[in-house]
Amino acid sequence: MTALPQPPLVLSFEDARHIVEEHAARLRARSKELVDLLDCRGRILAENIAADRNFPPFRRAARDGYAVLAADLAQTPASLTVIGEIKAGAAPEEIPALQPGQAAAIMTGAPAPVGADAVVMVEYTSRKGDLVEITRGIDAGGNIVAVGAEAKRGARLLSPGMKLDYAAISVAASVGRVHLLVYAKPRVAVLATGDEIVDIDLSPGPNQIRNSNSYSLAAQVQAAGGEPVLLPVAPDEPNRLRELIADGLEMDLLLLAGGVSMGKYDLVEQVLAELQSEFFFTGAQIQPGKPVVFGRVPCGAGAPARDSSEKRVTDEFKYFFGLPGNPVSTMVTFELFARPVLEALAGSTPRKLVFLHAKLKSEVRTKLGLKRFLPAILSGEFEQAEVELARWQGSGDIAALALANCYIVIPPDRESIPAGEWVPVLMR
Ligand code: AMP
Ligand code: MG
Numbered sequence: 568m569t570a571l572p573q574p575p576l577v578l579s580f581e582d583a584r585h586i587v588e589e590h591a592a593r594l595r596a597r598s599k600e601l602v603d604l605l606d607c608r609g610r611i612l613a614e615n616i617a618a619d620r621n622f623p624p625f626r627r628a629a630r631d632g633y634a635v636l637a638a639d640l641a642q643t644p645a646s647l648t649v650i651g652e653i654k655a656g657a658a659p660e661e662i663p664a665l666q667p668g669q670a671a672a673i674m675t676g677a678p679a680p681v682g683a684d685a686v687v688m689v690e691y692t693s694r695k696g697d698l699v700e701i702t703r704g705i706d707a708g709g710n711i712v713a714v715g716a717e718a719k720r721g722a723r724l725l726s727p728g729m730k731l732d733y734a735a736i737s738v739a740a741s742v743g744r745v746h747l748l749v750y751a752k753p754r755v756a757v758l759a760t761g762d763e764i765v766d767i768d769l770s771p772g773p774n775q776i777r778n779s780n781s782y783s784l785a786a787q788v789q790a791a792g793g794e795p796v797l798l799p800v801a802p803d804e805p806n807r808l809r810e811l812i813a814d815g816l817e818m819d820l821l822l823l824a825g826g827v828s829m830g831k832y833d834l835v836e837q838v839l840a841e842l843q844s845e846f847f848f849t850g851a852q853i854q855p856g857k858p859v860v861f862g863r864v865p866c867g868a869g870a871p872a873r874d875s876s877e878k879r880v881t882d883e884f885k886y887f888f889g890l891p892g893n894p895v896s897t898m899v900t901f902e903l904f905a906r907p908v909l910e911a912l913a914g915s916t917p918r919k920l921v922f923l924h925a926k927l928k929s930e931v932r933t934k935l936g937l938k939r940f941l942p943a944i945l946s947g948e949f950e951q952a953e954v955e956l957a958r959w960q961g962s963g964d965i966a967a968l969a970l971a972n973c974y975i976v977i978p979p980d981r982e983s984i985p986a987g988e989w990v991p992v993l994m995r
Contacts, residue, residue: 571840577850577857579979580938583904586847587861588917590886591907596750596914597819603746604739607731610749611792611914616725619742621715626679628653630710633670633692634683637705644702649694653677670699685709728916730792750914752794756815757784760801760808760826760835761892779965780824780897784890787901792913793820803832812838816870816885819912822905825892827858835889836860842869844887852979854937855962856900860889893962899940899974902993922976922991928955931975931990932983939979940993942971954992971995 578586599613628634634653639645647670651663655676663671665682673679673686688710691703718724724738731739731747739747759781765771766778778800785795796818801808803826815821826835827849836849839862846862853859863884866872870885888905890897903920911917925945933939942964947953954975959967976991977984984990 571836572846572849575850576846576848577852578848580851580853580903583848583851583859583861584920587904587907588919590847590863591911591917594886594908594911596912597753598751599748600751601746602749604736604744607736607739607747607749608733609790609792610731610747611727612725612729612731612735612747613727613750613914614748615723615727616739616742616744616747618718618720618722618724621720622717622741623712623714626714627712628673628675628677628679628686628710629708629712630686630688631675632673632686632688632690632710633699633701634665634673634680634686634711635670635701635705636665636667636682637685637709639667639670640685640687640701640704643704644700646698646700649697649699653680670701672699679711684711686711728914730915752792753819753909753912754796755788755793755909756796756798756818756821757781757788757824758798758801758811758815758821759824759892760803762803762832764800764825766800779894780890780892783894783898784822784824784901787898787906788822788909791906791909792915793909801826803834805834805838808834809838809841812842813869815887816842816864819885820905820909821885821887822901823887823889824897825890827860827889827891829858839864839869839887839889844869845884851904852937853900853903854939855893855896856891856903856940857896857937858889858891859896859900859904860887861904862887862889891962894965895942895959895962895968898968902995903940920993922993923952924989925952925954925992927975927984927986927988927990928953929986930983931956931977933977933981935982936979939977940974941977942968943973943975943992944971945973945992945994954990 650669652672654674662680665680685705687701693700759778763776764778765775781797788795798811801811823835826833842864844862844864849860851859863886864870890900942957943954945954957967957971974993
């Protein structure tokens with residue numbers, strides 16, 4: 568029987584996070600698929616997207632106003648003869664060429680006429696019949712966007728590994744892509760453990776607790792770009808637990824919840840150790856979530872071996888996280904540690920975890936020694952972001968977490984933080 572790491576590998580938050588990031592950086596997505604653009608939000612792009620034409624494709628008026636020759640406005644006010652009107656979508660033959668002393672009314676998005684080198688905003692003009700009087704000179708930039716100024720034909724606009732949000736989808740639409748090649752979603756096994764845990768479609772006995780962790784994890788997996796596969800709840804009994812872990816190792820990633828504390832029936836690590844697991848950490852100096860476990864099982868030992876010409880880390884090992892079973896701990900440790908591995912398996916370019924800052928509304932007191940991620944409520948308006956702790960009863964308090972919208976991050980060396988101080992915040 569393989570033993571657990573002795574002494575337990577309890578790392579600082581930062582060291583634990585860096586280890587996860589190092590492994591994530593070596594992981595790749597399994598395969599690619601073509602998806603309708605309307606279904607691409609949140610998916611990870613698996614191809615380069617290049618400009619299929621110049622952006623803009625013609626010299627585009629950026630304002631409603633009058634197309635003019637800048638030289639005609641060396642002195643203002645100036646009076647010019649209006650020779651026509653150019654709408655967005657105007658065909659080339661509808662567009663008059665401008666001579667000195669002439670102007671053409673033009674709309675935002677219309678092609679600028681030959682000869683014109685600026686558009687004077689309509690607010691700076693007054694029209695009298697065929698004449699327009701211009702009271703102010705040309706704005707910086709001239710309000711005409713040159714052909715290809717935003718992107719030259721062939722330029723790369725989006726790269727593989729980008730998460731497709733509305734702005735990236737706008738780019739794909741603008742180059743005429745009806746479908747995009749994206750990475751397949753990794754399948755993530757979710758295995759809740761505990762003799763007291765019952766499924767949510769059963770009515771719990773007085774000593775039982777409904778399985779919320781499988782569902783919160785499924786939602787987190789989906790949000791991070793994975794496909795959750797819920798396994799039956801494992802009892803605190805090694806044989807059945809071993810079977811379910813083996814099933815979980817068939818997937819791309821295994822998330823366990825519960826059974827990783829120091830209790831006599833916390834068997835998860837022991838069963839994983841029997842499978843020749845490598846443990847990278849078996850705890851982190853954080854609260855909630857201190858007993859969090861990260862490791863991997865070599866394929867062939869517990870995880871099924873894969874036949875593949877192209878060897879990838881995921882073909883040699885299956886990664887797992889043993890997340891503490893307290894529901895808030897489960898959710899927080901997923902975000903802090905499991906998310907980057909899942910994102911990497913989903914094809915995402917790895918990103919660093921960054922905290923924002925907000926002003927603390929009321930004093931916070933904690934104990935020294937652990938980095939804390941405490942459920943909190945961010946409020947305020949515009950530039951006045953304020954944050955305060957959600958009133959919670961500890962790591963089991965799901966209702967408090969549901970009302971919170973972020974976590975205040977408290978360093979291990981702070982016992983109290985006064986109201987008014989800027990504190991780091993992890994958004995949810
Ligand atoms: P454990 O990490 O197994 O020691 O569990 C810690 C606490 O979390 C216990 O109070 C469990 O009842 C609770 N818990 C464990 N798993 C779940 C779950 N799947 N859903 C809800 N609560 C759970
Ligand atoms: Mg348990």
